Amino acid sequence: PNEKISGKITSAGELSTNPSNSNGAYATGKLDADNNFYLKGDADYGGNGQNDYQLVLADVQELHVVAEGTFVALTSTGVLKSYGNWSGGGADLTNIKSVATSASGFIALDQSGTVHRFGSYQSDDAQIKPNTAINEIYAGGYGGYGAITADGDFFAWGYGAEDINGNPLVDNLPHKAVGIGFEYGKVGILFEENNLINLSLSDY
Numbered sequence: 001p002n003e004k005i006s007g008k009i010t011s012a013g014e015l016s017t018n019p020s021n022s023n024g025a026y027a028t029g030k031l032d033a034d035n036n037f038y039l040k041g042d043a044d045y046g047g048n049g050q051n052d053y054q055l056v057l058a059d060v061q062e063l064h065v066v067a068e069g070t071f072v073a074l075t076s077t078g079v080l081k082s083y084g085n086w087s088g089g090g091a092d093l094t095n096i097k098s099v100a101t102s103a104s105g106f107i108a109l110d111q112s113g114t115v116h117r118f119g120s121y122q123s124d125d126a127q128i129k130p131n132t133a134i135n136e137i138y139a140g141g142y143g144g145y146g147a148i149t150a151d152g153d154f155f156a157w158g159y160g161a162e163d164i165n166g167n168p169l170v171d172n173l174p175h176k177a178v179g180i181g182f183e184y185g186k187v188g189i190l191f192e193e194n195n196l197i198n199l200s201l202s203d204y
Contacts, residue, residue, distance in 0.1 A: 008064045008101070015065040017046045017084070022069075027084075029071045035060050037073050039083060045069035046084035057081060066119060067103040074099055080108055088118035100139035102158065102182070107145050109137045115147055120159075127157035127168045140182025146189070152176025154189055161187040169197065 007015050014030040027047025030038050037060040041047030046069040048054050057073050064072040070084025074096055082091035088106045095111045105119015113133030121143030122129075130147045134155075138146040143159035154177035156169040163169060171177070175191035181199045182188070188199030 008062060008099075010062050015063060015071070017041075017065055017069045017071075018067040019045045019069050020067075027069070027071070029056075029063055029065065029083075031060060031063050034058075035076075037063055037071075039071065044085060046071050046089070056083065062099060064099050064101045064106065066101050066106055068120075070106070070119065072099055072101065072106050072108075074108075078111070082106070082118065087120060091116070091118050098137055100137045100145070102139045102141055102143045102145065104143040104159070105139075105145075107137050107139055107147075109134055109147075117145070119143070121145075122158060124157065124168075127161055128155055128170060129157055130155045138180035138182075141184050141186065144182045144187040146180030146187060148177045148180065152178065152192065154180065156180060156187045156189065158187065160185040163197070 012033045016028040017026045025042040027041030027045050037057045038053035039048045039056045040053045043049035059075045060073045061076045062074040066087045068087035070088040072082045074080050078096045080093040080096040082088050087104050096108045098109045100107050108116045115130045115134050134147040135150040136148045145158040146156045148154050154171045161169050178192050179190035189197040
């Protein structure tokens with residue numbers, strides 16, 4: 001329940017990737033006390049190919065890790081850069097205000113309310129992606145994503161973003177969404193009156 005496979009740090013510490021099929025290979029990122037971001041480890045899973053830490057980026061206020069092999073760094077000025085493989089590496093954005101990660105990708109919300117998508121389980125055209133200004137973003141499980149507008153409309157996509165009949169989750173209810181939760185292979189919606197889709201209250 002409430003599965004958070006990936007992680008985030010905002011002060012001195014370390015995070016490592018945890019790829020599912022790497023035969024033990026991984027990479028590690030760390031923030032020092034001055035918010036400098038360093039990287040080491042397997043280049044196929046988010047690292048620099050070295051056994052020793054190398055400085056990557058300064059002024060990192062949030063460091064996120066996508067388990068399958070990507071580090072996402074957000075600076076105090078809203079610059080986002082990601083380092084890694086197919087799970088989200090190569091992003092270079094500005095004006096970012098928040099980041100949410102699953103185990104196989106991430107999404108980033110910019111100051112204008114636009115959601116930027118990277119990594120796996122985000123290209124199914126049957127699933128509706130955000131097409132209006134977003135207030136809050138969510139991600140979790142192996143590849144689940146969600147977003148809620150200021151008016152409480154929701155968007156859900158990715159691995160497990162479907163109803164009990166296997167159809168994409170679509171906001172066709174009058175209730176205001178207030179949260180999106182995740183388990184492995186399942187995305188759920190929490191509404192203002194504690195009405196739920198897919199998950200129990202403890203998953204939010």
